[in-house]
Amino acid sequence: MRPALPDAFAFQRFLYFESVGGEGTVYGPWSIESSATHDGWIDGFMAYVEVVRRHVADRVAAAIPDREDATTTAALIMGEQSAIPEDLQEAYRVSGLAHLLSISGVHMSLLAAVVFFLVRRGLALVPPVALRIDTKKAAAWAAIAMTTIYLLISGLSVPAVRSYLMIGVVLIAVLLDRTAISMRSIGWAALVLMAIYPDAVVGASFEMSFMAVLALIAVAEHVSLRVTWRSPEGDLLILRAVGVILAGAVVTDIAAGGSTALFAIYHFNRFPTYSMASNLVADPITGMWIMPWGLAAMLAMPFGLDQIPLKLMGYGVGLVNDVARAVAKWPGAQVHVPPMSAAALAVAAFGLMLLCLWRGRFRWAGLALIMGGMAQPWFVAPPDILVDEEAKVVAITDGRGHLALRPGPGDRFIRDVWQERYGRSPLTWPEPGQTALDLRCDADGCILQRHGKRVLLAFFDAALAEDCASTDATVSLSAAHAFCDGPTVADRIDLRRRGAVALWLRPDGVRFRFVADGMGNRQWAPMPKSPQWAGSRDGASSPGDLSDNEKTTDAVGGDAAALPDVPAH
Structure with a gap:
């Protein structure tokens, strides 16, 4: 599956690194022909882990009667988000709490911190043990063991593995008597992860996690020596301690939220306005109530004593769900941002x-x-016209955050992606015989006229015969090269060969940009070959066969040097 539009998320690349060679749809009922065989102890062990995961899911469902709270609790323990209602997931995204649903650095670090603190303090209460072993290193080993178990129960997702490696580097630094939390540690963690998952570098999870940790370490290094909650005589001041804790929570939230906002805007075209407020409430609940009770439930589960801890964990999860829904309803809770290059x-x-x-x-x-x-x-100006690779979904923009989609069949996912990127406020496509948004339509097609340029959107062959020669460029939803003698033509065959296309109309030319133009020649997206067409003016076949300059200068007659290179992202 190619991107929905130029420079959008590359599904082909994602599936390639997931070792998925193809996809399909099953319309009939399915049945299990035979049970899978396990070759070697690794397969057998992973099958056993999956059985444990199913058992944990059943225990969570039995302990927490509320479906939303139960499914969210299961997501925090096992990383299973598919059962969470879509409206609740959207509330988490709008409120800026979506990072709590996927097992990542927040959960791993909280678990490791709780285990490290409890083990070290517990050993310190036993003088014969505390005097004979290094309690700090023993606590580090315990934290490594518990995070490893948590990683297995979580399903070994890439974000969880990434977070595990980051925590592992920190704990190994403790074992080696090095500074645990430092820029050097985060650098080593990034190098290890890039060596194992090189494709993660361009993913939102990798970028947001490491940048958040980088910002937090930078803030900690800058203020740790300047802030104390003790008096000059060394006495603990309760009010000052509370103030330092609250100020630390605010500063931490600003640092983490501010450093990740950049990547949220780039990858998701949205910014949660009240993320700081929601996290100031939800993060303490997660760290001081949900995760400790979750740890207690996992430790008690082998003995059948997990129901009370799970219920208490579910109460905290319910509070966070309420926070997410409440913040998501606030006016202006989410700001749509145009695509960033x-x-x-x-x-x-x-x-x-x-x-x-x-x-x-x-x-x-x-x-x-x-x-x-x-x-x-x-x-950056958005494209004026969008056409998907199946030649079924067509849209125009008004340049001010509005998008008009042509009624008719087409992939709903494509429509949602386009609206997410180029127009959260939908406009109405003009009816045949009407003119709106610089677009004049009849039953066979439409003509968009802007900046002195005319582009034909031909839905049927009759529009090609009538208007192809009188426009500056043509996009046809049918095969058109054999009989359309227009200056620049992109038809259904071009779209299937090169993917969805975006067009910009400017006084000095019309610019085409196909999905394939920004993907290069990769293992997951080989460069499509250029067939030879008949019937094109001056032998110029299709915009897919021309360079960017040729598309503008030779076909449209404008000055390529003067045409701005408008990013489509």
Whole structure:
């Protein structure tokens, strides 16, 4: 499955690195022909782990009667989100709490911290043990063991493995008597993960997690020596301690939320406005109530004593669910952001790293880079026309965050992706005989006229015969090259060969950009071959056979040097 539009999420790449060679749809009922055989102890062990996971899911469902609370609790323990109602998942996304649903650094670090604290403090209460062993290293070994078990129960998802490696590097540093939490540790964790999962580098999970940790370490290094909750005489001050804890929570939330907002905008085209408020409430509940009771439930489950801890865990999960739903209903809880280019992301990310890693005053120059990169989406014009690769879904934009989709058949997923990226506020496609949004339509097709250029959207062959020669470019939903003598033509065959297309109309030309133009020649997306067409003017076949300059200059007659390179992301 190719991206829904140029520079969108590359499903082919994702499936390639997941070792998935194809996909299909089953319309009839399915049945199990025979049970799978387990070759070797690894397969047998993983099959046993899956049995344990199913058992845990059954125990959670039996202990927590509320379906939403039960499915969310199962997600926190096992990473299973499919059973969570879609409206609740959307509430988590809008409120900025979606990171709590997937087992990631938050859950792994909380579990490791709880185990480390309890084991170390517990051993310290036994003087003969505390005097003979290094309780700090013993606690680190216990934390490694528990996070390993948690990783297996979670289903070995990539975010969970990534978080496990990060926590593992920190705990190994403790075992080697090195500084556990440092820039060097996060660097080693990133190198190890990139060696195992090189494709994760371009994923939102990797980028957001590591940047959040980087920002938190930078803040901790900057303020840890300046903040204390003890008096000059060394006495503990309760009020000051409470103030330091609250201030730390706020600063931590600002650092983590601010550093990940950049990548949320790039990958999801949305920004949760009240993320800080929701996390200030939900994170303490998760860290001080949900995860400790979850740990207690897992330890008690082999003895059949897990029902009370699971119920108590479910109460906390229910509170977080209520927070997510309440915040999601606040006015302006989510801001739609136009697509950000990869170059703008790189500039802003460099500024963020400069701010975190540089020691001198020059680090504050990173703020200018961050603001410049994040402002870029509002200064780039969206495409005027979008057509999917099946030649079934057609849309136009008005350049102000609105999208008009042509009524008719077509993949609903494609429509949702387009609306997410280019227009949360839908517009109405003009009826035949009407003119709206610079678009004039009849029963056979439409003509979009902007900036002195005309583009024909031909739904049927009759529109090609009538208007093809009088427009600057043509997009046909049927095969058109054999008889359409227009200047630049993209038809159904081009779309199937090169993927969905976006068009920009400018005074100096019409620019085509296909999905294949931005994917290169990769193992998961080989460069499509260019067939020879008949019937094109001056022998120029299709925009897919031309370079970007040729598409503009030779076919449309404009000045390629003057045509802006408008990103489609």
